[in-house]
Amino acid sequence: xxxxxxxxxxxxxxxxxxxxxxxxxxxxxxxxxxxxxxxxxxxxxxxxxxxxxxxxxxxxxxxxxxxxxxxxxxxxxxxxxxxxxxxxxxxxxxxxxxxxxxxxxxxxxxxxxxxxxxxxxxxxxxxxxxxxxxxxxxxxxxxxxxxxxxxxxxxxxxxxxxxxxxxxxxxxxxxxxxxxxxxxxxxxxxxxxxxxxxxxxxxxxxxxxxxxxxxxxxxxxxxxxxxxxxxxxxxxxxxxxxxxxxxxxxxxxxxxxxxxxxxxxxxxxxxxxxxxxxxxxxxxxxxxxxxxxxxxxxxxxxxxxxxxxxxxxxxxxxxxxxxxxxxxxxxxxxxxxxxxxxxxxxxxxxx
Amino acid sequence: xxxxxxxxxxxxxxxxxxxxxxxxxxxxxxxxxxxxxxxxxxxxxxxxxxxxxxxxxxxxxxxxxxxxxxxxxxxxxxxxxxxxxxxxxxxxxxxxxxxxxxxxxxxxxxxxxxxxxxxxxxxxxxxxxxxxxxxxxxxxxxxxxxxxxxxxxxxxxxxxxxxxxxxxxxxxxxxxxxxxxxxxxxxxxxxxxxxxxxxxxxxxxxxxxxxxxxxxxxxxxxxxxxxxxxxxxxxxxxxxxxxxxxxxxxxxxxxxxxxxxxxxxxxxxxxxxxxxxxxxxxxxxxxxxxxxxxxxxxxxxxxxxxxxxxxxxxxxxxxxxxxxxxxxxxxxxxxxxx
Numbered sequence: 001x002x003x004x005x006x007x008x009x010x011x012x013x014x015x016x017x018x019x020x021x022x023x024x025x026x027x028x029x030x031x032x033x034x035x036x037x038x039x040x041x042x043x044x045x046x047x048x049x050x051x052x053x054x055x056x057x058x059x060x061x062x063x064x065x066x067x068x069x070x071x072x073x074x075x076x077x078x079x080x081x082x083x084x085x086x087x088x089x090x091x092x093x094x095x096x097x098x099x100x101x102x103x104x105x106x107x108x109x110x111x112x113x114x115x116x117x118x119x120x121x122x123x124x125x126x127x128x129x130x131x132x133x134x135x136x137x138x139x140x141x142x143x144x145x146x147x148x149x150x151x152x153x154x155x156x157x158x159x160x161x162x163x164x165x166x167x168x169x170x171x172x173x174x175x176x177x178x179x180x181x182x183x184x185x186x187x188x189x190x191x192x193x194x195x196x197x198x199x200x201x202x203x204x205x206x207x208x209x210x211x212x213x214x215x216x217x218x219x220x221x222x223x224x225x226x227x228x229x230x231x232x233x234x235x236x237x238x239x240x241x242x243x244x245x246x247x248x249x250x251x252x253x254x255x256x257x258x259x260x261x262x263x264x265x266x267x268x269x270x271x272x273x274x275x276x277x278x279x280x281x282x283x284x285x286x287x288x289x290x291x292x293x294x295x296x297x298x299x300x301x302x303x304x305x306x307x308x309x310x311x312x313x314x315x316x317x318x319x320x321x322x323x324x325x326x327x328x329x330x331x332x333x334x335x336x337x338x339x340x341x342x343x344x345x346x347x348x349x350x351x
Numbered sequence: 352x353x354x355x356x357x358x359x360x361x362x363x364x365x366x367x368x369x370x371x372x373x374x375x376x377x378x379x380x381x382x383x384x385x386x387x388x389x390x391x392x393x394x395x396x397x398x399x400x401x402x403x404x405x406x407x408x409x410x411x412x413x414x415x416x417x418x419x420x421x422x423x424x425x426x427x428x429x430x431x432x433x434x435x436x437x438x439x440x441x442x443x444x445x446x447x448x449x450x451x452x453x454x455x456x457x458x459x460x461x462x463x464x465x466x467x468x469x470x471x472x473x474x475x476x477x478x479x480x481x482x483x484x485x486x487x488x489x490x491x492x493x494x495x496x497x498x499x500x501x502x503x504x505x506x507x508x509x510x511x512x513x514x515x516x517x518x519x520x521x522x523x524x525x526x527x528x529x530x531x532x533x534x535x536x537x538x539x540x541x542x543x544x545x546x547x548x549x550x551x552x553x554x555x556x557x558x559x560x561x562x563x564x565x566x567x568x569x570x571x572x573x574x575x576x577x578x579x580x581x582x583x584x585x586x587x588x589x590x591x592x593x594x595x596x597x598x599x600x601x602x603x604x605x606x607x608x609x610x611x612x613x614x615x616x617x618x619x620x621x622x623x624x625x626x627x628x629x630x631x632x633x634x635x636x637x638x639x640x641x642x643x644x645x646x647x648x649x650x651x652x653x654x655x656x657x658x659x660x661x662x663x664x665x666x667x668x669x670x671x672x673x674x675x676x677x678x679x680x681x682x683x684x685x686x687x688x689x
Contacts, residue, residue: 082437114469123436124468128460134426135461138433145389145415145439152433164453168426175421328467329506331474331529334558334605337505 002202005217007249010224013275015283022224031281031290033075034223036299038067038278041091043303044100047311048107052258056315060107061088065221065253068277069185071095072226073153073248076234079119082139082152084132087125088185088252089155098122100310105317111324112317130160133169133182140173140180140237151179151237153230159190161204170245174211179237181230182245185220187252192265208245220248221277250274322348365547370512370540373519373548374404374480378442380552381526382412388526389434391418391427392444392480401446402482402541424454428479432461435475435531442526448483448535449495462531463506478525479533484576484626485658485673486539488666494538495663496575496627501533502604502636508557509603511535513578515546517601520555528557535603537575560607562614566596569620569683572611572637574600577624577674584624584679593683603633611637612644619650620686624674629657651689654682 010019017023045064051057063070070091077083077096085093090103097120106113106125114124121139126132136154143150160166161184173180184204188195201207208215214236218225226248233244251274255262275283285291326333326341333341368376381388390405396419399406409417420427424445431441445451451458458479466474485494501509510525510532512518518536525532563578564585573581578599585595596614600606615621621641623634634655641653656674664672 111468111470115472121437123473124465128456131429131457131461134429134457135433135436137426138430138435139437140433141430142434142437142439165425165429165457168421168423169429171421171423172426172430176418324470328469328471329464330466330508331471334508336605336608 001206005203005205005215005247007217007219008225008229009219009222010228011222011280011284013280015280015285015287022228025228026224028290030227031285032295034071034227035278035281035285037071037075037095038223038281039299040303040306041071041094042067042278043307044094044103045091047307048104049254049258051104051311057104057107058109059257059259061257062254063088063091063252065251065274065276066185066187067091068223068281069220069226069248069250072223073183073230076227076230077153078150078234080121080148080150081234082121082123082136082150084123084136084139084152084154085125086132086155086157087127088157089125092155093122096120096122100306101313101317104310104314108314110317110320111328130156130163130165130169132156133160133165134172136180136182137169137173137178137243140178141176144176144178149238151181151234153181153183155183155185157190158184158186158188158195158204159193159198160184161207162198170207170211170213170243173243174213177240177242179240180243181233181237182243183230184245184247185250186247187250188270189252189256189266191256191260194266204247205245211245213243213245215245215247217247217249220250221274221280223277223281322350365549367545368515368519368548369542369545370515370518370536371402371404371542373515374522374536375406375408376548377519377522377526378405379408379411381523382408382416384552385440387438387440388442389416389418389439390442390444391420391431393420393422393427393446395419395444400444402538404444404480424450425457428454428457428462431477432457432465432475435477436465436473440476440526442478442480445479445481447493447495448481448497449492451481455500458501458507459504463504466530467506474529475531476529477531478522479531480522481533481535482538482541483535484537484539485663485669486576488669489538491665494666494669496625496658498535498603498627499631499633502633506531508532508605509535510557510601511537511574511603512555512601513537513540513575513599515544515548517555517561519548520553521557521601523552524554524557527554532557535575539576540579543579555601558602558605558607560601560610561599562596562610563599564595564597566594566618568594568618569596569622569686570611570614570618571595571597571622571624571679571683572600573597573624574603575626577626580674580676580679581624583676584683587676587680588683593687595683606636606640608640608644611640615641615645616648619648622654622656622679622682622686624656624679626658626673628660629655630660632657651686654686656682
């Protein structure tokens, strides 16, 4: 089975083309866009870990190592598409248009952190594993029913494929042929459990066979492979050909969250298989004449400034409103809840 | 005392309907009226539902709007979330309440809290219909009455009509509600009686009980299939000179506390009847409401006549699980002679 799903790459670990077909499709604008966003979300990610260590942010789920998978896929979307992320996909949602300050707020325990700009359909990150997968199928179904060209993407990890909701979501999507891309980041570990204990299949892509949909396996650290294959899957979806399952093979460099220590459950042996996605793109840029020191210096400064401004915005954000505990549960508050609210506000001396 | 807002849009003629026909009629009306309505579930299209709740709807409205889904409860509810946040008004049928558990995670972690998590940016105005309850000699697991699994869940409303009129009015209200509503349909009542149901559109307000019988000595509180048990018990009690008032709760969340309080203040005694298990049953919440609102009026501790703390037994024994009019009368006598 594994040989049916060879890992698709466009560039190798040293940044040289392995698939020359793409030479003409890759231009400076795309190279710079990919690099810029990968650097930008990495700067965010590292800052978030620091803030957590300093007690200025809650528990945080880092994604370092997965930047190519998240940026490559997010840049393949159209503005009107739907995004259903998990708690480790804020690299993708930052790239798609959610703000840094909003994202920081989420990790600081604020519901405001779930709210993307009005012109971006980004669902709050799913915490229960795989539960967002049927949502993406449903939202895509709605687009199909309306006859639009919009589609949806569901992000999920390797562990999610063991959950029923993964199978139910893929099955619905293929039965009703809806425009959705199931984007798996196989980073080798579901917290501490390695992929070989998670499943007896060698690949995740092969699970697509059961649902009669295309399944492709890509090098998740090759931003070009991610970008072009995701785009292809979306083109397919928009043309009415239904869903695709993409397995992007990657490596989570750090911990599951800031609350665990990966040295307890994994050796770094497998890490050697993965060249850092940003470094790999740098190699490519040097190999093909895109490398521009001054530009990199400039975007480094720009993203650092953006992150600092976002931290400031998060920290200056008005404190949470007690009313919000009660006010967004129903459109119209039931009398018994209103009573609870009134009594609690009175207890606080607020009324 | 019955301050029930029931809006008749137009005074058309009424028709004799069973509860299941009233449910069908409500969905047909809403499919006609609102393009966003999508009905989905297992065997609901061609087959018209195992109880025929959706009989004939696919024929009229097509496979895009009346959808036979895979056998996949979490898939039905999960995709309904996606449809609802993206502009549709799904009505999902779960074949039996006892089969809803695979979808429980979707309901608990998403349906009920996406409004809160997104501070009302995303909402899921969807309806989940589920036949529930024992007493029709169904195979095992088909007869559960686990409504408190859902009344305990903030963010969703739970209604439970016992009559054809209420079934249509509540289902339409649920389909127009901006929030998710679970509609529990007592299987035992699906075809047990016919009554006059307006042909046109009307709603029964969610959150309002109905006084189905006025009385002076004791308040019986019931819903679903237990309303007729309460009515039979009240007839038996009447022969013994006891006058029972009966409240059909109709909505299990939010509960009509005012109606309960007002009635118990008048009668000074209460018996709660539910077929759900005793521990953690909704009866406990009703006792709390009476405690909070009418404690000083009570002349006797409140009685609960309920299912037992056992899984609903195989149907050869289900009559021993379900509250009977005789057990209710015992409860009535207990509160009267305390």
